[in-house]
Amino acid sequence: MPERITLYTAKICPFAQRAEIALAEAKAEFTPFQIDLSNKPEWYAPKVNPASKVPAIAYGGPEVPPDQPSPESVKLAESLVLVEFVADLFPNSGILSSDPVTRAQTRFFIEGVSSKLIPAWYAYFLRGASVDDLYTAAEYVQSLLPAEGFAVGKFSAADIAIAPFLARARVSLVNEIGKYPEGDGKKVWAALTSGKFARLGKYAEDLFARESFSSTFDEDYVTKAFSARFADLRSK
Ligand SMILES: N[C@@H](CCC(=O)N[C@@H](CS)C(=O)NCC(=O)O)C(=O)O
Structure with missing residues (x-):
């Protein structure tokens, strides 16, 4: 206990x-x-x-x-x-499978999120770096996803590691909050979730629909807090 x-x-x-x-x-x-x-x-x-x-x-x-x-x-x-x-x-x-291979795959996915996607996201969001690096990282993460379902099949630590970042990327982009050029945000979110990123888009939808995600994400609060904290990034 x-x-x-x-x-x-x-x-x-x-x-x-x-x-x-x-x-x-x-x-x-x-x-x-x-x-x-x-x-x-x-x-x-x-x-x-x-x-x-x-x-x-x-x-x-x-x-x-x-x-x-x-x-x-x-x-x-x-x-x-x-x-x-x-x-x-x-x-x-079920956060970590008891199967050693699935555990390793879970950690491998988390490694990619930590070393590639999150740094590329912050570089774009906070410093206005090239969106191409974000697309490259997103392509890598998408390449790890199975044809359907969560990152290693059943919901796991891998999904827990990425979901809060995808959710805040969506909030930032659809509300045009960040250092990147104003007007690009909505386009980038659309690009990241459709066309060649359709699989990533479906994955994000599945993550956001998970009860453990939605019950711990206060979108209204995060949107207001992001606006207050990051609104002046472009003028700096
Ligand atoms: N590597 C840490 C990062 C945690 C982190 O950076 N948390 C931020 C908020 S998102 C924080 O508490 N920053 C201290 C501050 O804002 O003073 C983790 O994975 O827990």
Whole structure:
């Protein structure tokens, strides 16, 4: 029986949503605590995560208010570590297959998302780099997908790793929020989800329809938060 779990999270953050999706898939009981990233509580870094980032988990220890973390709980951080931790705590969640080959394929997909897609997305979104690198990374990810279904067949950690980023890319692009030229966003999202990227588009649809995704994604909040945080990128 897993011990008490407190998740320190923030709705805007794609990394934090990974941990939330994993916990939702596992149907885990946990206490969520929102960290305001623009005004982090002074206790957060010293008592929860020295890197001062979300997500983080306090595991075990006595029952305490989340804003008074106990030194007796174990503190864990890094979204992909937390996803695997939840998979280990809840082996029946299906987050990580028990089959060694499928586990390796899951991690291989995550590696591609981490080393190719996410850097290409941030370069385009935050720095206005060439969209071609984003298309190349998207082509690579699409090439890993099976003809239908999720990244390694059944829903897994691979899908958890990518879904929050695709969702925020959609929010950014359809609302033209980012450093790239205004007017390109909607076109780029359409390009990434149709024509030669039709398979990626169907995959994104399947991800967004998953209950563990939709119940952990507040699109209205993320849209407003993105507008507030990134609206002036083009003028810089
Ligand atoms: N590698 C980390 C990245 C986490 C991360 O960068 N989180 C951001 C929010 S999306 C954060 O907490 N940044 C600290 C800040 O904004 O002060 C992970 O996978 O968990």
